Amino acid sequence: MQFKLTDEQKMMQDMARDFAQKEILPTLKEDERDHRFRPELVKKMADLGFFGCAIPEEYGGNGCGFFESVLLAEQLAKVSGSWRVPLNMQNIGPSVTVNRFGTREQKERFIPAWVKADSFGFFAITEPNSGSDVAGMGTTATDRGDHWELNGQKMWISNAHVGDWGLVYAFTDKSKKYKGMTCFIVNLKDNEGIVTAPIETKLGLHCSPTGEIAFTKARIPKDSILGEVGQGFKICMWQLNNTRVSCAAGALGIGGGAIEAAINYANERTQFGKKIGSYQMVQAQIADIVAEHEAAKLLVYQAAWLKDQGMPNQHQTSIAKLFASEAAVHATSETMKIFGSYGFSTEFPAERFLRDAQSLRVVEGTSNIQKTIIAGIALGDVENR
C-alpha cells in the first residue's frame, strides 16, 4: 500500500490550489452574488490540461487519470464548489464516456473539442418527473428515417443554456424499459427544436450554470447515437459512476475548505479570555469533522485509484460519494456553528460552504441511491463493476 502522493501529483495539487486562489477567489463574492459563470475561466483550465484526464493522448489526453482529476476537483472546490463542476462537464462526463463507447470518428470529432473547451459539454438525464428513477424518463427519440426526432424536457442540467455538444438520454423504445433507452450526442445550439433556459432559483453553486432543455420535434442526425440503440441505460450508469467520484472529490474540497476556515477561526476568536479552540466542546466539533474528512479523503482517493487500475469500483465509488458528501454537509454545518453569528453572515464564507454542500447529496445519485447501490452489492444481489 502506498499513501504518498508523487512529486508530480503534489505539483498538480499546488498548481490547482494556486489557480483557484488567483483566478477564482478574487472575484468570487461578486460572481456568486451575480450568479456569474465565466466561460474564459473554463478555457484557462483547458489550457492547463485540466480536462484531459483518463483520455488517450491522441484525443488530447494529458497522461493523467481519475486520481489526478480528483486532486484538481478537491482543490478547486476548496475555494468554490461551483468551479469543480467543469471537470465533469468537459472531461469526466462526456469525454470519458465517448472515449469508452464512441466510434473512432466520434472520438476524433468530439473529445478534443471538450478537452480544449472549444465545445462546452453537458449531460442530460434528469427530468421534471424523473430523478432517481432514471428509467422513468419521458423524453423520446423517434426514428424518422433520415433523422431522429427528440421530444421531451430535461431539468437541473448543468451547462444547459451555455452548452454546445453533450449527451442526451432518451427512450427509443419505451416498451423495452431499461433496454429501450439510447444515448445521443447532441448540439444544443442552432437547433430550432431545442430551447434552453437557465434556472436561477438554486440554493447554492451560483457560479455553475444550471438550466432546462426542451425538445420539440428536434431533428437530430442519424449518426448521433453513442454506442448502440438500447444501450443508453448502461452507458448512463457507467457515466454516473465516473462523474460521481468527481462529485465526491468536490465534497472533499467544500468540506476541507470549511474545516480550514473553522480551524482558523477557532484559533483566532477569543471568548471569556481564551481562544474558542481551547474549549472542549469546540474541540469535539473540530475533531469530528476532521476525522470524517480524513476518512472521506481515503475513500475518494481509493475509488479514483481503482478506476485508474481498471478494477471494479462501483461499490467503493458509491461509498466514497455517500460518505464524502455527508461528511461535507456535517463539516459545513459545524463550521457555521463555530463561526457563531458570523457563520450566519453572508460576509463570511461559512454560509456559502453550507449551501454548496447541500447539493452534494442530491447530484450524481442522491445519498439514498448510493445506499441502495452499496447495500445491493454488500448483500450480493448485484455484482461490483
Next chain:
Amino acid sequence: MNILVCIKQVPDMESRFKVDEDGTWFDGADLAWRMNEYDEYAVEQAVQLKEETGGDLTVLCIGPERVKETMKKALAMGCDRGVHVVDNESFKKDPFAIASIIAEFAGPKNFDLIFTGMQSQDRGSAQVGVLVAEMLGLPCATTIVGFSFDNGVISVKRELEGGVKAKVTASVPALVTCQLGLNSPRYLTLPNILKAKKKEMLVIPVADLSKTQALEETTSLYFPEKKGTGLILEGDVADLADQLIKILKEKTAVLA
C-alpha cells in the same frame, strides 16, 4: 543559447518556525518548502528566452534530496535539465561559499546567460548572483524588472527607488538577478508536469564543486522580541470605527 538558471528552495514564509538544536538556524523538519519567489521570475524569464531563441536551459539547485521537488517545478515550467548539487548542509554555507559552488560548475560550461533571483526569501542576502558574476568575470545587472535580448546584447531595466528604472545593456555572456514583477510566472500544465519527469537530472555531490570556505558564520538565530506595544482592537466594525476615530483624535493631529 546556453542558459543557466539558479534556484533555491526556501520554507513557506507562513510557516511556524522553530530554532534548531544548535541555535544557529531554523529547524527544517515539518516545514513546507517552495521555490524562492524571486527565482520563479528568473525561471520564467529564462524559459521565455529559450522559447524565443532556442537553445538549452539548465536549472541548478543546491541542497538536500528534497530540493528535487522544487527543481521538478522548474523543469515543468520549461527547463531542459536539472543539476542537483547534493548538499545536506547547504543552509550553513554563506553566499560566498554558495556562489563559489555555482561558479565552479558554470565556469567550464560557458553559459551565455545566467539568471538568478535578486535574493532569497530566507537569507535575503542579495549577494549570490553578483558574486557568481564576479567570480566568472561576467557583467551583472541586478534587480531587473524588464528584460529583452537581441543579437547578443541584453537590455534590462533595473528597479531603483521611487519608481525610477535604470536602463542598462550588456553583451553576453552576462548574469542578471531578477526582481519580483519581472514577468508573470506561468502556471504549470498537467502535460508539462508529466514531461518534466522524463527530463535529465544530473546529480553532483557538493564535495566535487566546493573548493572554498565560508567567510562568515551565524552564531545565533532567535526570535525578535515581540514589541506588543500596539493596541489590538476587535469586534463589530461600527464600534471599531468609533474607537479608532477616538484614538486618532487623541493621538494624531489628522482629525483635529
Next chain:
Amino acid sequence: MKTLLVAEYREGKLLGCTSELMAFAKKLGSESVMFLVGSENALPKFAGKLYLADATTCGEYNPGGHKQLLLEVIAKEKPDMVVFSHSSYGWDLAPRLAFALKAAQFSEVVDIVDGVPVLPVCNSKLLRKVTPKTAVTVLTLQAGAFNLTDEPTGSPSIEKIGTAHADTGGNLVFEGYELAERGGVDLTKAQVIVSAGRGIGKPENIEIITRLAQVLKGEYAASRPVVDAEWADHNRQVGTTGQIVSPKLYMACGISGAIQHLAGMKKSEFVVAVNTDKDAPIGEVADVLVVADLKAFVPVLTEKINNL
C-alpha cells in the same frame, strides 16, 4: 575601529540615506570617512573627510568604476568596515567590493549589538547574529534601521578622486533613466497615507482605499503585490523599492507586512493596521491593529469620518 560610509547620489541629488550611515557609525562608536560619487553641488552634512568623485565623469551607475574608486580609498584609509545602504545601489555594488576585498558581507543589517551585526531571516520572523572570518567586512544597512536623534551638521573636508580615469566600468552600459509614469505623486511629503495590500483582493477595491485617503486629506499608496498586479501605479508603492515614507499617520489596509514594506514605512509617526490576521508582521510596527476585514471596516470608517 574605522568605517567607510558610502553615500549615494542620483540625478543631481544626494539620496537620503547618508544620515543613517552616520547613525550606524555613531552606534558602533567608530570614526568614519565618507565616499561619494556625486557632485560638489549636493554635499552631505558630515563633519569629516569625504572622498568625492564626480558623477558626470565617473557615471551614476557604473559599479565596476565605483568599485575601483572605492578600492583606492580603502587602500589609503584601511577601514575595518565598508558600509552601504541596503538599496538598489548598495546591494548591487557591495558584493562586487566584498569579492574584490575577499571580505565577508552582511546584508540588510538591522542592528548592531556589542559590535555584532544582526540580520533578518525569513521576512524578519527570525533574527541572526553573525561573525566574520575576515578582518574587513562589508555591510548594507536596512532602510530606517539606524537613525540620528539630531540632524547632522557640519561640512565635509573634500578630497577629490577619480580624476585620472574617467570610466573603468567596462562591461555594463548605462543607457539612462526611465522615470515613473507622469502624474506621479511624492508620497514622501504626504502627511497621511492610506495604503492598500494584497488584502484588497481585486483591483476595484482600490476605491475603498482612495476614498478613505480622500476624507483624511491624504494620499493613497500600495504594497508591492498590489503594484505588481497593476492595481496601482508604481509611483504609489511604499517599500524598499518604492518610496520610503514618514507621514504623521500611516494606515496599512490588508498589508501583512513583508520586510521590504516595513522598511518603507516604519518611520511613520502613527501606524494603524487593518488586518484579519492578528499575527501578521505589520502588527509589530502598528500602534493600533484593527482586526477586521478591510472591505467591511474601511467603508464604515470612511463614512463616519466623512460625517464628523
